[in-house]
Amino acid sequence: MLATLLELGIPHEDIDAVLATKIPPSLSERFAADVEALTGSVGTIDELPKTSPPEDAPAFYGVLVFAAAVPAVKAYHATRGIPEAMTRLILTDVGRQVAVHRRRHGRPGIDTEHWLTRHFQGRIFQLGRLQFEQVTLGTTTGTSLREAGLPYGPGDPALSIHIPEYCGPFTPEAIDDSLAQAAAFFPRYFGDYDYRVAVCHSWLLDPQLDGVLPTSSNILAFQRRFTFSHATAGEGIMRFVAAGTKLHETVQAHVAAGNSWQSGSGWMLLP
Numbered sequence: 001m002l003a004t005l006l007e008l009g010i011p012h013e014d015i016d017a018v019l020a021t022k023i024p025p026s027l028s029e030r031f032a033a034d035v036e037a038l039t040g041s042v043g044t045i046d047e048l049p050k051t052s053p054p055e056d057a058p059a060f061y062g063v064l065v066f067a068a069a070v071p072a073v074k075a076y077h078a079t080r081g082i083p084e085a086m087t088r089l090i091l092t093d094v095g096r097q098v099a100v101h102r103r104r105h106g107r108p109g110i111d112t113e114h115w116l117t118r119h120f121q122g123r124i125f126q127l128g129r130l131q132f133e134q135v136t137l138g139t140t141t142g143t144s145l146r147e148a149g150l151p152y153g154p155g156d157p158a159l160s161i162h163i164p165e166y167c168g169p170f171t172p173e174a175i176d177d178s179l180a181q182a183a184a185f186f187p188r189y190f191g192d193y194d195y196r197v198a199v200c201h202s203w204l205l206d207p208q209l210d211g212v213l214p215t216s217s218n219i220l221a222f223q224r225r226f227t228f229s230h231a232t233a234g235e236g237i238m239r240f241v242a243a244g245t246k247l248h249e250t251v252q253a254h255v256a257a258g259n260s261w262q263s264g265s266g267w268m269l270l271p
């Protein structure tokens, strides 16, 4: 178990607490069902239904579910010939979420289980600075591509780009490198899908940031890579902008003035 927790990137300071966690008998059936739901979904692309751990679950319930599912995702990646190092790299996102939980809430635990289900479906990979998730194009983004005259539309395969925390500079060079890695990785290991389109749905693509951030901003440089498709109400910025920073003050002032932040969606063609 220790080796698995280290593979999941669980912060060292939390390892003893996870090892000491026991699933109470009242939750043992539910725990087995959660593990089965996850391992049974390996290799699937559609997002799993959102479920939360039981209210009385121990703080590291989700980590134990993920630890039990590690062999299944490893076996699936192996069938595709994906190097073990790639599997380990994406699985460390579990530990990243434990670290993020401590920063946000000031106590140990994990509360982003739904986000991490895709990791155990085996359909997201970290390639350099960015993570790439295998998805199918939704109606709005797919229609935006079609209207641009491109031969892609709703239901076609695409890679959804995610920006993990604690992964170093977000420079244009780092993004170029990531995109080039994705353009090589997916045809090699997922040649049965035609991944030409990348999409992103994030607070980083809120057009209102243009005007708030400096012109030298990495976020704006990233935003400009995408053709904007649409925006939806989104609280992402509230979760991802660190308290006590200048940007946090600006974000709050915008809300105090009666405005709201959005999650922007856009697409680009892979290099």
Ligand SMILES: CC(C)(COP(=O)(O)OP(=O)(O)OC[C@H]1O[C@@H](n2cnc3c(N)ncnc32)[C@H](O)[C@@H]1OP(=O)(O)O)[C@@H](O)C(=O)NCCC(=O)NCCS
Binding pocket: 162, 163, 164, 165, 166, 169, 170, 171, 201, 202, 203, 204, 213, 214, 216, 217, 218, 219, 220, 236, 240, 241, 242, 245, 246, 247, 248
């Ligand atoms: C993506 C990320 C690395 C970009 O950071 P960056 O490279 O510093 O971005 P920019 O160059 O555009 O930053 C412009 C300014 O905003 C600040 N800023 C950027 N992201 C910030 C954040 N999350 N919290 C607080 N301030 C932030 C920068 O420090 C900089 O401030 P300055 O002008 O006083 O120097 C950073 O926002 C981050 O780590 N976010 C968390 C992950 C995330 O949001 N993922 C997307 C989830 S949908």
